[in-house]
Amino acid sequence: MYNRPVLFDQSTSLVKEFSLLQERSKIAVMFDESGKLQAEAFLKEVNNLPTSSLLVTEWLQDETIREFISSQKIGTQIYIAAKWDTACKIFSMSVEEGASEEEIQTFITDEKKRYVYCMKCFNASEISLDEQTVKCSCGTHLEVGSFFSVVRKGYIGYPFIPVVQRQKVGS
């Protein structure tokens, strides 16, 4: 579906630490090397519940991750502890397999990424978390808006012409 949720810097899925939801009776944890500590600590905390876990290594095939997700029972709460790019991949696969955003908690172990969608050239490009204005590779200056599109996978970039400050020459 074209408008499935995507992971972005303000996703409701993002958490600073995992929490157990009372209505969930089973949990599945997926993590990479960087999220191992977080994942293992959480698994220890919930050892009275049925759990399953998967270490997502660089060489692990996407099909294996997908099979792990699709084998989970309906109502399973999904936990992801990984670097941004890996987390995005696992998040997208989980959504494609039928999980809702509310059913996924994501813990990021490195920097979150943010994208701006240029309204001139219609391409998304990565920007830092605090940039308010950027110059697109097409040459357009963009003001980064707060309006996000899951279809365009970025924040809206409003084109603007920067005001050029005249330099004072001499005294």
Place this chain on the structure above:
Amino acid sequence: MFTQKLDFKTTDLETFPFPFTTGNYRYSNDLRKLQNINCVEITPEYELQVRTKRRLLEEQPEVRYQSYPHTHEMQWEVLEMLVDMAVSRYPQHFEVIKDGQNWTFKNNILGEVDSFIFGDSSTLELEPFDYIGRHFHNDFVLMVHRDDNFYLEVGQVSYAALFSAHWNKGMSFNEIHGPVPFVSRKGDQLADRIRRFLLSVEPGEPWTRINWNLMANRWDVNYETMDVWGPERDLITPENAGELVRLRVEEQKFYRMPRSNAILFVLNTQFLPLEDLKLRQEWFDLTYSVLQDIPKEMAEYKGIAPYLPQSVEYLRREKEKLKAVENKA
């Protein structure tokens, strides 16, 4: 290269959907049942508007028209509705011959005849929605009903007011209206209230509401050209506001499509220069009263804040002139 020249205005005031009924305006759920359910309307500006719309669609196809491939069946339903409405209301201007699935549509105003197989998109040069939309001056947006919400899956938009078919493609009604900062008297989000209302719209019983804005020497203001029209707003002065600032009125009509269950938004956008408001004293007075009472956040949201004071000042001066004439008499 995209060009835009504001070269038309409403000349038949009887067809101008003047938006104000009182001297102060606030956002509200002002939907009402549509009296004449036929949305096809031929104004004196029809040919000029349609040709300009077609030019914009040619120059900026990515900006002006968006659709998903799975929508073709829904698009044919819209085509059928608009063809039937056009022929029914203006038989002198539009004709259709239906020989089973073999249709021939004639637009006598533009002198065009097209034959196609109804339901077979390969027999048209454009997608059905894009094709039929180019015969009318309106903007058309098809919102597909799913999970108690409406999703923009087809849009042909040439008169945008801070809107973009490209950017808003695939968004839900709530996402599109996310930037709308207004709440109702009860405190609930206005956009969400309208969405809930739209859920109850039934086939054969369309509804309507009127939206308005001001335009500074522009046909439309979309996100894609913000770098152009943004600075141009600063060029408005009380001296040129009468000619360059236009009251932009968007008559929105909402149709529940019986087969797809989608809602078709038909938008009739008309413009009247502030100086032409003097042709109807009541309109002039109401507009002056409304504009001088616009809250700051509403002016910011509508994108008119940079030239609203100049526009109000123009109207004030004109009112003074009128008073002076009346006093003399």
